[in-house]
Amino acid sequence: MRLAAPGKTLIDFGFRRAHGAEAGLMGARASWIAGFDGTATVLAGRRFGIPLSGTMAHALVQAFGDETAAFEAFARSRPDNVTLLIDTYDTLAAARKVAALAPRLAAAGVRVAAVRLDSGDLVALSRGVRAILDEAGQGGIRIIASGGLDEDDLAAFAAAGAPIDGYGLGTAMTTSSDVPSLDCVYKLEEFDGRPRRKRSTGKATWPGRKQVWRRFAADGAMQGDTVGLDGEAPAGAPLLAPVMRGGRRLAPSPPLAQARAHAAAQLAALPEPLRRLDPGHPYPVAISPALRALAAEFDAASQGPAS
Amino acid sequence: MRLAAPGKTLIDFGFRRAHGAEAGLMGARASWIAGFDGTATVLAGRRFGIPLSGTMAHALVQAFGDETAAFEAFARSRPDNVTLLIDTYDTLAAARKVAALAPRLAAAGVRVAAVRLDSGDLVALSRGVRAILDEAGQGGIRIIASGGLDEDDLAAFAAAGAPIDGYGLGTAMTTSSDVPSLDCVYKLEEFDGRPRRKRSTGKATWPGRKQVWRRFAADGAMQGDTVGLDGEAPAGAPLLAPVMRGGRRLAPSPPLAQARAHAAAQLAALPEPLRRLDPGHPYPVAISPALRALAAEFDAASQGPAS
Numbered sequence: 001m002r003l004a005a006p007g008k009t010l011i012d013f014g015f016r017r018a019h020g021a022e023a024g025l026m027g028a029r030a031s032w033i034a035g036f037d038g039t040a041t042v043l044a045g046r047r048f049g050i051p052l053s054g055t056m057a058h059a060l061v062q063a064f065g066d067e068t069a070a071f072e073a074f075a076r077s078r079p080d081n082v083t084l085l086i087d088t089y090d091t092l093a094a095a096r097k098v099a100a101l102a103p104r105l106a107a108a109g110v111r112v113a114a115v116r117l118d119s120g121d122l123v124a125l126s127r128g129v130r131a132i133l134d135e136a137g138q139g140g141i142r143i144i145a146s147g148g149l150d151e152d153d154l155a156a157f158a159a160a161g162a163p164i165d166g167y168g169l170g171t172a173m174t175t176s177s178d179v180p181s182l183d184c185v186y187k188l189e190e191f192d193g194r195p196r197r198k199r200s201t202g203k204a205t206w207p208g209r210k211q212v213w214r215r216f217a218a219d220g221a222m223q224g225d226t227v228g229l230d231g232e233a234p235a236g237a238p239l240l241a242p243v244m245r246g247g248r249r250l251a252p253s254p255p256l257a258q259a260r261a262h263a264a265a266q267l268a269a270l271p272e273p274l275r276r277l278d279p280g281h282p283y284p285v286a287i288s289p290a291l292r293a294l295a296a297e298f299d300a301a302s303q304g305p306a307s
Numbered sequence: 308m309r310l311a312a313p314g315k316t317l318i319d320f321g322f323r324r325a326h327g328a329e330a331g332l333m334g335a336r337a338s339w340i341a342g343f344d345g346t347a348t349v350l351a352g353r354r355f356g357i358p359l360s361g362t363m364a365h366a367l368v369q370a371f372g373d374e375t376a377a378f379e380a381f382a383r384s385r386p387d388n389v390t391l392l393i394d395t396y397d398t399l400a401a402a403r404k405v406a407a408l409a410p411r412l413a414a415a416g417v418r419v420a421a422v423r424l425d426s427g428d429l430v431a432l433s434r435g436v437r438a439i440l441d442e443a444g445q446g447g448i449r450i451i452a453s454g455g456l457d458e459d460d461l462a463a464f465a466a467a468g469a470p471i472d473g474y475g476l477g478t479a480m481t482t483s484s485d486v487p488s489l490d491c492v493y494k495l496e497e498f499d500g501r502p503r504r505k506r507s508t509g510k511a512t513w514p515g516r517k518q519v520w521r522r523f524a525a526d527g528a529m530q531g532d533t534v535g536l537d538g539e540a541p542a543g544a545p546l547l548a549p550v551m552r553g554g555r556r557l558a559p560s561p562p563l564a565q566a567r568a569h570a571a572a573q574l575a576a577l578p579e580p581l582r583r584l585d586p587g588h589p590y591p592v593a594i595s596p597a598l599r600a601l602a603a604e605f606d607a608a609s610q611g612p613a614s
Contacts, residue, residue: 019326059495188366
C-alpha cells in the first residue's frame with residue numbers, strides 16, 4: 001500500500017476488522033513502521049506514539065438527520081483536523097453543503113481540513129467533489145477515501161489520476177486478505193554440532209548453520225543474495241545477527257522511529273521491479289557450493305540410520 | 308471443517324499461524340465450540356478446559372537422527388496418548404518402524420495411539436500406512452493427518468475413502484484464509500425514537516428497530532426467516548434478545564459446554580443443502596411489508612432535509 005500510493009497520506013483504519021484486540025494494536029504499529037502516517041486506534045496512539053487521525057461516523061450524520069447540522073456540530077466540537085464524512089446520503093450534494101459551510105466555520109476560526117468518501121465510484125466522485133470545492137474557493141480542503149480499499153485499488157486510483165489526497169485503510173491492511181497467513185516454520189538444521197536435514201516430499205531443507213549475504217549496487221539497490229554456511233565469506237553483507245544468547249536478549253528493541261526509518265530505507269533499496277504490485281520479477285538467490293556439498297554429504301551419510 | 312469430516316477427530320493446530328497470541332487462544336476456543344475435539348495450545352486447555360492433544364515435532368526426530376530411537380524415547384517419556392510423527396524422512400519406512408516398535412512398547416505398558424502424516428499424497432500414504440500397520444496386527448493404531456489442510460481437503464479425503472481417523476487443522480482454521488475478514492459493521496437505524504436509514508450507493512440499510520423470526524419444520528430444520536419491525540408478529544421464533552441494558556450485561560456468558568451443544572444443535576438444524584461446502588443453495592429471507600413501508604415513508608420524508 002505504501003509503495004502503491006507514493007506521496008499519499010495513509011491512515012490505519014484496521015482495528016475493527018483485526019483478528020482480536022491484540023492483532024489490531026499490532027497492525028497499527030506495523031503499518032506505522034511500514035510508512036503509514038497515522039492510525040484511528042486511540043490506544044495505539046497512546047501506547048506507541050503514533051499520530052491519531054480519524055473522522056466522524058455515518059451514525060452521527062444519521063442521528064442529526066440534517067447533514068449540515070451534523071457537519072457543523074462535529075467541526076465546532078472538535079475543531080482540530082476536521083474531516084467530514086460526506087457519503088451518507090448523496091456525496092456531491094454533501095460536498096456542496098461543505099463548500100457552503102466552510103466559510104462560515106472559517107469565520108469562527110474552525111478550518112475544515114478534509115472530506116471523506118466511503119462508497120461509490122471513488123474516481124468519479126473524487127473528481128466531482130474536487131470540482132465543487134475548487135469552484136467554491138475551497139481548494140485547501142483535502143479528499144480522503146476509504147471503504148474496503150486494497151493496494152490494487154490504490155494503484156488504480158493513482159493510474160487514473162484521481163484527486164484523492166489520502167486513504168483510510170482497514171480490512172485489506174489488517175487482515176492481509178490475499179495472503180492471510182505467513183507460511184513460516186522453524187526447522188532443525190544442526191544439532192549437537194552436526195548437520196540435520198528434513199527430506200519430506202516437497203518440504204526438504206538445507207542442512208547446517210547458515211548465513212545470508214546480500215550484495216548492493218553502487219546506488220544502494222539490492223543486487224542478490226547468497227545462502228551459505230556460517231564461516232564462509234562470499235561477497236556481500238551478512239544479514240543474520242544474534243539477538244538472544246543464553247535465553248536473554250542481547251539488546252533492547254530499537255525505538256519505533258528507528259524501525260520506521262529502517263523500513264523506509266529497505267523499501268527504497270528494493271530493485272524497481274520488486275517495488276511493483278505485479279509478480280514475476282525474480283530476485284537472485286544463490287546457494288553456495290559448500291552448502292550444496294554439505295547437503296549431499298548428509299544425504300549419503302544418513303542413508304543408513306534414516307532408512 | 309466439522310461438517311466436511313463427520314465422525315473424524317479434529318484437533319486445533321492453529322496457534323502458530325494465528326494473528327497474535329490472543330487470536331490463537333480465541334481460535335482454540337471457537338473451534339471447540341464449533342465441534343472440534345481438542346487443541347494443541349496448552350494455555351487454551353488450561354484456561355478453557357479444552358482437551359489437549361498434539362504430537363512430537365520433526366525437530367525431535369532430526370535431533371535423534373535414528374527415527375526408531377526418537378519414537379521410543381518420545382513414547383516412553385510421554386506414555387499417555389502417544390502419537391508418532393512419521394513423515395520426517397520416508398513415511399512408509401517409518402510406518403514399518405512403528406509396526407516393529409509397537410509390540411516392544413506394549414510389553415513395557417506403553418500403547419502407540421496414532422501416527423501422524425504431515426506431507427505428501429495423504430490419500431495414498433494413509434492407505435499404505437494402514438496396510439502396513441494392519442498386516443503387523445496394529446489395527447488399533449489410528450492415522451492422523453495434517454499439513455495446511457482446509458475443509459475442501461477434508462471433503463476430498465472423505466470422498467476418496469482415505470483411512471484417516473483424524474486431522475490436525477491449523478492455518479486454514481485459525482486464519483479462515485478464504486474469508487479472512489467478516490464484513491460486519493454497526494449502522495444507526497433508529498435515533499430518539501425515529502427511524503434512520505443510510506442510502507449510500509450499494510450500502511443502503513433498512514430503517515427502524517427490528518426483529519428476525521425463524522420458522523422451523525416439524526423435524527426441527529430451519530425453513531426461512533422474516534426480517535420485520537419490532538412489535539410485528541409474523542410466524543416463527545424471534546432470534547434477537549437483549550443482552551445489555553443500561554450499560555450492563557443482563558446475564559453471564561453461558562458455560563462453554565452449553566455454547567458447544569448449542570452450536571451442534573444449530574448445525575444439525577441447517578437444511579441439508581446449507582451443510583454442504585459448495586455455495587448456491589439460497590436460504591429464504593423475507594422483508595416484512597411493514598418494514599418496506601417504513602423505508603418508503605422515510606425516503607419520502609427525508610428528501611427535504613437530506614438533499
